[in-house]
Amino acid sequence: MTDVQAAPSATPANSLRWYVVHAYSGMEKAVERNLRERIDRAGMQEQFGRILVPTEEVVEVKNGKKSVTERRFFPGYVLVEMLMSDDTWHLVKNTSKVTGFVGGAKNRPAPISEDEVMKIVNQMKEGIEKPRPKVEWENGEVVRVKEGPFTDFNGSIEDVNYEKSKLRVSVTIFGRATPVELDFGQVEKI
Numbered sequence: 418m419t420d421v422q423a424a425p426s427a428t429p430a431n432s433l434r435w436y437v438v439h440a441y442s443g444m445e446k447a448v449e450r451n452l453r454e455r456i457d458r459a460g461m462q463e464q465f466g467r468i469l470v471p472t473e474e475v476v477e478v479k480n481g482k483k484s485v486t487e488r489r490f491f492p493g494y495v496l497v498e499m500l501m502s503d504d505t506w507h508l509v510k511n512t513s514k515v516t517g518f519v520g521g522a523k524n525r526p527a528p529i530s531e532d533e534v535m536k537i538v539n540q541m542k543e544g545i546e547k548p549r550p551k552v553e554w555e556n557g558e559v560v561r562v563k564e565g566p567f568t569d570f571n572g573s574i575e576d577v578n579y580e581k582s583k584l585r586v587s588v589t590i591f592g593r594a595t596p597v598e599l600d601f602g603q604v605e606k607i
Contacts, residue, residue, distance in 0.1 A: 433466045433498045434528035436509075437519040442493040444514040445470040449495060451512050464505050466498030471537050473544025476582065483582070483602075490544075494519070496534060501526070552601065554584060560604040562588065567597060571607065 440448040449468050456465050471491045477484050499505050506524065510517060521527030554560075554577045562570045572586035575596060582601045587594045 433500055435531070435534045436497050436499060436501070436526050436528055438495045438497050438509060439516045439519050440493055440495050441514045441516065445489060445493070445495050448512065448514050451514065452495075452497065452509065455508055455512055459504075459508060461505065461508065464500045464502070467496075468498070469496040469534075469537070469541075471496065471541060473541060475544075490540065491537075496529075496537065501528070552606070554601070559607050560584075560586060561607050562586070562597075562599065562603060563605050564603050565599065567599075572597070572604075 438448070449470050452465075452468055456462060470489065471494070472487045472489050474485050475488045477486055497509060499509070506518075506526075509515060518526030520529070554574055556574055556577065558574045559571055560574060562568055562572065567588050567590075570588045570590075572588035574584055575587050576585040578584070584599050584601065584604060585596050586599055586604065588597050589595070
């Protein structure tokens, strides 16, 4: 008689639920680190699952150079997968830089659905695969050209190409509107 189990655990994985923890803004990674350390010290690994800080990558152009930086899209929040009990609640609540749970009663927070968590995880994956520009551009928006042959000209955005990081801007030259293709880094919002 052979009984094969994937991973023996005292708690069935499906009883773990996702909770939103409110943290000091800018301290989300520190909260994640502190939680992991406290869980390990308390020996409560089987009562906790994943800990997520929702981030995405954004492309920024500074001094003509592209750089990819990480941006939190829910600043001040950390997602924690856990089995809710008095002990786990106290461990999370008393972690440094945590202000409390979001939703539910004061000492009985409400979990969020797996669907909501999957939306956030998918948004994180999209941000890694295809970093978004830090600045969002809109058709019809008026911008100022800050470098190149049309420096100090103002123009209206006609088209935005995020894949190539290019804009088509209608610039008035000698009284005529002329479409000009420019890099994101060559223009600035007015």
